[in-house]
Amino acid sequence: xxxxxxxxxxxxxxxxxxxxxxxxxxxxxxxxxxxxxxxxxxxxxxxxxxxxxxxxxxxxxxxxxxxxxxxxxxxxxxxxxxxxxxxxxxxxxxxxxxxxxxxxxxxxxxxxx
Amino acid sequence: xxxxxxxxxxxxxxxxxxxxxxxxxxxxxxxxxxxxxxxxxxxxxxxxxxxxxxxxxxxxxxxxxxxxxxxxxxxxxxxxxxxxxxxxxxxxxxxxxxxxxxxxxxxxxxxxx
Numbered sequence: 001x002x003x004x005x006x007x008x009x010x011x012x013x014x015x016x017x018x019x020x021x022x023x024x025x026x027x028x029x030x031x032x033x034x035x036x037x038x039x040x041x042x043x044x045x046x047x048x049x050x051x052x053x054x055x056x057x058x059x060x061x062x063x064x065x066x067x068x069x070x071x072x073x074x075x076x077x078x079x080x081x082x083x084x085x086x087x088x089x090x091x092x093x094x095x096x097x098x099x100x101x102x103x104x105x106x107x108x109x110x111x112x113x
Numbered sequence: 114x115x116x117x118x119x120x121x122x123x124x125x126x127x128x129x130x131x132x133x134x135x136x137x138x139x140x141x142x143x144x145x146x147x148x149x150x151x152x153x154x155x156x157x158x159x160x161x162x163x164x165x166x167x168x169x170x171x172x173x174x175x176x177x178x179x180x181x182x183x184x185x186x187x188x189x190x191x192x193x194x195x196x197x198x199x200x201x202x203x204x205x206x207x208x209x210x211x212x213x214x215x216x217x218x219x220x221x222x223x224x225x226x
Contacts, residue, residue, distance in 0.1 A: 029213070033214075035214070041218075042216035042218050042219055043204075043214065043216050045215075048213060055211065056212075058213040090158060092158075092214075099212040100163075102147045104209075107156060107157070
């Protein structure tokens with residue numbers, strides 16, 4: 001069965017650079033969620049989209065922005081990167097009305113040097 | 114505020130023995146979902162078990178079962194016949210009305226041969 005795809009899997013950037021993370025949900029899934037997991041921490045919710053509209057927002061820095069496109073894939077754009085942005089970024093997808101059945105991607109490991 | 118608490122940062126269990134991981138949560142909602150996720154060294158988030166709050170019967174998935182006490186807001190995970198492959202970080206999670214996860218801080222499970 002198809003799973004959530006995230007690209008790239010690993011990314012190394014320098015401080016003040018920009019990064020774009022991509023998430024491709026399971027086919028026919030209409031909802032995408034982004035989470036950030038710092039070293040030794042639990043995943044923290046960043047933002048979610050349903051049918052290409054932002055549905056909820058968590059502790060996402062103003063330097064970050066995200067959107068969901070017409071094909072339902074989503075991109076998380078991160079600018080002016082800081083060392084503290086180094087983390088594992090998960091994407092999860094689900095399909096209404098079973099929004100509680102979320103499937104996680106493998107994550108993108110971002111390292112900021 | 115909705116919170117999830119895992120009071121055991123680390124647990125150890127002998128192979129083939131049984132271990133119980135604790136979790137408490139706080140919510141004012143009457144209908145919600147609770148989850149246990151496993152995160153092995155690969156850091157993939159793997160769903161272990163899910164419980165719907167409106168169901169009184171405790172969920173079971175093979176060697177994994179939960180003890181759901183709604184009034185006490187307690188949701189513990191029991192792993193029977195522990196195997197070396199069960200060694201991982203385990204996160205208890207609650208899903209909110211907007212379907213974002215709130216995770217606990219995790220319990221690292223070590224399985225001793």
